[in-house]
Amino acid sequence: MLAALAAALVADFRSFPIATVAGFLLGMGQALIGRFWDQQGAGQSLPFLLIIVMLVVRGRSIPSRDHYLRKLPAVGNGRMSWDWTIFLCGAVVFLMLTKDTKWIDALTVTLCASIVLLSIVVVTGYAGQLSLAQYAMAGFGAWVAGRLVATYQIPFLVALVAGVAAAVPLGFVFALPAVRTRGINLAIVTLGLGTAIELMLFNNGDYTGGVQGTPVGNPSLFGFDISSIRHPARYGIFVLAMALLAVVIVANVRRGRSGRRLIAVRTNERAAAALGINIVAAKLFAFAFASAIAALGGILLAFRLTSISYQSFTNFTSITYVGLGLLGGVGYLLGPFVGGMMATAGFNQEVLESTWGDVGAYLQLITGIAILLVVLYNPDGVVAEWAKTFRHMKRTKKFGESYFIKLSDVSEPVDDDHDQRVPPKTLVVDDLRVRYGAVTAVDHVGFTLEPGSVTGLIGPNGAGKTSLIDALTGFTPSTGTITIGGQDISGAGAAARAKAGMARSFQSLELFEDTTVFENLSVAADPNDLGSYLRDLVWPVIPKFGPEVVRAIEEFQLDEDLHREVSDLSYGKRRLLAIARAVAMHPSVLLLDEPAAGLSSVESAELARVVRRLADEWGMAILVVEHDMDFVMNVCDQVVVVDFGKKIAQGTPAEVRNDRHVIAAYLGDTNDDDEVDTRVADQDSDAPVVVG
Structure with a gap:
């Protein structure tokens, strides 16, 4: 079945002849591997490896615009x-x-089991990467620790630490496909990698001790016997201590900078990259950290017995564990413990067997039905429902105190003499071109944005405006030259361009819906240092907002909404938050994609005054893509008009308003076509227009 899936994937599920040829070649490859390579499971792993290669090659480092039209489970x-x-x-x-x-x-x-499920909270709940290899990770940690004890007779605690540490580089390897794949494709990749480990390592008697397994004896802690056989309570309390330690570390990560980055990547990779977050680093950390946690759970599970049989670590159990995580609440710290109770040989099975005899034998069936019901009726999980009830009780003052964030508590004092102006940088675009196959979306466009000026970019629907902004910010491949402050960023990625001083808003907002206003702004304000990934494990840093962020919050009147979740905001507030998040980065160049869309006339007028102040008082170079002509004509110093990807006009609002070529583009006036074409050609050949 896997070989057939791999062959169909090579043919992109479209060409039967290509799939047939790929199937023959795959079968020949498996036969040759079995003939010339004496490695158990290598031939069986070949379809998985082919699937991984095809999905990674066809994947994208930054997903397309429509990737986020999906609802994610709630997160704590x-x-x-x-x-x-x-x-x-x-x-x-x-x-x-x-x-x-x-x-x-x-x-x-x-x-x-709860510790292993806690690793799923990190990699899937927080980072949004659907991994079906966490139980294989648990088995790998147990294999390293068990073999060290059996072969070198090292102490249990040292083997425990070594097994956890050994899982980290394996987690990095599993994270590499996540750079270009996501969703169900990533799930297939991780399932393939985990199954390859099972076939080539866990099922190989030469590496696991054969039919007798790996003898590890009775574990002790500094000479104190904690054997699960002779002193089950001692071992159980030790496991509880390790579970509590894992929860505290995961909670630290969630509350720190690294946790906010993971949530940003989970919710919207495009918006995270636009804020300067290193997507690759975030995914590598999530997989490595989750692998270490899974290894801890696997080691503790394996050392319950005096001899370890690694064949029990079947990777397809990872699918069951993802279901258990979803059942409890994949985004909450308590979720794994609720889901862990449904694990085989866990607490719920013992309750069922003690109460109704043989009912415990049907635990897997009961668990499957429970998972199905949760997916259909409450995909956020059991704990999420508890959290909603508790939050409602707080809001109605029936229990506890309602949660509220005061701006003064999370910000540094603002000095009235503080200079809020951004570092002045000029954005120069020359000969920019974007192609999607045979379609040219942006055709040799050039212009310049000067500090302290507002430039409007207008054109009919489908003229290439959003494609142009995507090209400027690194989300769409393009040719031409882009410099900011004299620095050539043409070949840089989205995160690097953000760090160079460029920020943007999105036409579809692309906020981090599962978090609060405070966390949305914190992600933008946080420095993107890699050291926080390690520091947050023991001491999460929640820095206070600087003066620039405070002024942005006050400018957009969000100081009373910091505690509110994004999903609770009105559309107008959400639109303002999207712009405020970009402004909180204190960028030199600000690109706004339809900022007034959906706003009332009053809200639009107030936004126009804010945009004008950002240019005049903050010194930003601003590019506004907008269909509201009143907004554009009243705010902008200069206007650039594009149609079918070409620049057809430029100048002041008054000049553009009366330009006959602009009128032709909007109203469909086709008179004097030859003259219009000549004008377009002349403008495309001009040097870039200086705006400001």
């Missing part, structure tokens, strides 16, 4: 309630000290 804020945490941990310890061995083992298995 990472704040821990220590009162509830201590109470629940105390309850688990009490049960382990008072119950029979079978109950202690069921709780231990639940906690081990």
